[in-house]
Amino acid sequence: MEKKRTCNICGGDETVIEMNNVDICLQCLLNINRRIEQDSFKMPLLRKQLDDFYQKYPRTYVPKPVKPKTIKLEKPIVLKEYMDRFVIGQEKAKRALAVAVYNHYKRIQNSKIGKSNILISGPTGSGKTLLVRTLAEKINVPLVIVDATTLTKAGYVGSDVESMLTALYQEAGYDIERVQNGIIYIDEIDKLNSSEKIGEGVQQALLKMLEGSLVNVPVGGQKTNPMTVTIDTKNILFICGGSFASAEESARRTIGFQTDERQIDYGIIPELAGRLPVKIKLDPLTKEELIRVMQEPEHSIINEYKELLNMDNIELNFTDDALDCIAEKAIQLGTGARSIRSIIEEFMTDIMFELPSDRSATRCVITDKTVNGGKPVIFRCIPLEIKLRMEERKKWEQAKANKESF
Numbered sequence: 001m002e003k004k005r006t007c008n009i010c011g012g013d014e015t016v017i018e019m020n021n022v023d024i025c026l027q028c029l030l031n032i033n034r035r036i037e038q039d040s041f042k043m044p045l046l047r048k049q050l051d052d053f054y055q056k057y058p059r060t061y062v063p064k065p066v067k068p069k070t071i072k073l074e075k076p077i078v079l080k081e082y083m084d085r086f087v088i089g090q091e092k093a094k095r096a097l098a099v100a101v102y103n104h105y106k107r108i109q110n111s112k113i114g115k116s117n118i119l120i121s122g123p124t125g126s127g128k129t130l131l132v133r134t135l136a137e138k139i140n141v142p143l144v145i146v147d148a149t150t151l152t153k154a155g156y157v158g159s160d161v162e163s164m165l166t167a168l169y170q171e172a173g174y175d176i177e178r179v180q181n182g183i184i185y186i187d188e189i190d191k192l193n194s195s196e197k198i199g200e201g202v203q204q205a206l207l208k209m210l211e212g213s214l215v216n217v218p219v220g221g222q223k224t225n226p227m228t229v230t231i232d233t234k235n236i237l238f239i240c241g242g243s244f245a246s247a248e249e250s251a252r253r254t255i256g257f258q259t260d261e262r263q264i265d266y267g268i269i270p271e272l273a274g275r276l277p278v279k280i281k282l283d284p285l286t287k288e289e290l291i292r293v294m295q296e297p298e299h300s301i302i303n304e305y306k307e308l309l310n311m312d313n314i315e316l317n318f319t320d321d322a323l324d325c326i327a328e329k330a331i332q333l334g335t336g337a338r339s340i341r342s343i344i345e346e347f348m349t350d351i352m353f354e355l356p357s358d359r360s361a362t363r364c365v366i367t368d369k370t371v372n373g374g375k376p377v378i379f380r381c382i383p384l385e386i387k388l389r390m391e392e393r394k395k396w397e398q399a400k401a402n403k404e405s406f
Helices: 026-042 044-056 076-084 091-107 128-139 162-171 197-211 247-253 260-265 270-274 287-295 301-310 320-333 338-357 384-405
Strands: 016-019 022-025 118-121 143-147 183-187 214-221 226-232 237-242 278-281 315-318 361-366 377-380
Touching: 022 026, 076 091, 076 128, 091 118, 091 128, 091 237, 091 278, 118 128, 128 143, 128 183, 128 237, 143 162, 162 183, 162 214, 162 226, 197 270, 287 301, 287 320, 287 338, 301 315, 301 338, 320 338, 338 361
Parallel strands: 118 237, 118 278, 143 183, 183 237, 315 361
Antiparallel strands: 016 022, 214 226, 361 377
């Protein structure tokens, strides 16, 4: 059945087979199969051909498609409570984001409501990306996070705007319905300077996509003759984020919270700013909030290290002075919660190298001196063999003393 022919779809000549007098390569068959697998009962003849193909060529070439997942849209209160488990502080921002996302997915059921994309403004390390990732996980929709600085105009070296949809298509398991209900988060949007030709070109390319349009996205085939799918972006939620200068300046001139002229100052053209009507501002994390970030979230770094050392039967504790010292260092670095991990890993590396081999260690206490380069406080137990010998020695000395007294 397998012959050296040319694929009628992409024009390739690698592993081409004949199906119903049509020459098709395995890559194109893979792409087509993902679409018809769920609707194969309407195509019994093609289904039979696929079944025959699977018998000869195992799933090595054509894997089963990912089953579609339904959106689990919760009320705004439930969404905020879920974000509280992972994100510390930012109460006002979490409430606004929960309402905006909830309203967006309700709009899908009612075409009379206009689309409202979201712009998140906040300093580095304030939790912008974590908020978006947590929400996407809760409502069970595919999420793609894109760095705006990697996007370029078509024809330039880099990733064009359509590559975001290609990544979302893959993240959704090649399910068009899930793709068209997904979320695209464009980080560092403030770095797209409209004064530069490439930056303005990227912003122009984003306009129709944010508003809602049909986009042909390449998903396979060859560069000269790519295979594409058409994705409707009208129900895709676009969230853009950026630090927009320092926290103090952001409070005075935060993008979108005042006028479009302010937005131009930050390099965003008015047309793009108008397609991001929901504006959410995050505040810099305070010292108390940074301390909470280290301890309260389910996957906090301190809890991670505690679990790692607990596997070696060693208890790990941080004093209040140590937590204060770490928070102060993070504030000095000016990168918010992002710097906490690097600060802790700097002094924990030597501890994690030596402590697991210390069989007598039972507890490790991190103090402010440890954070500043000193040694931790180690509590040790006496090994059983030494303890028994000490007891025998004590009994022998007691017996000797009793004998001399007579």
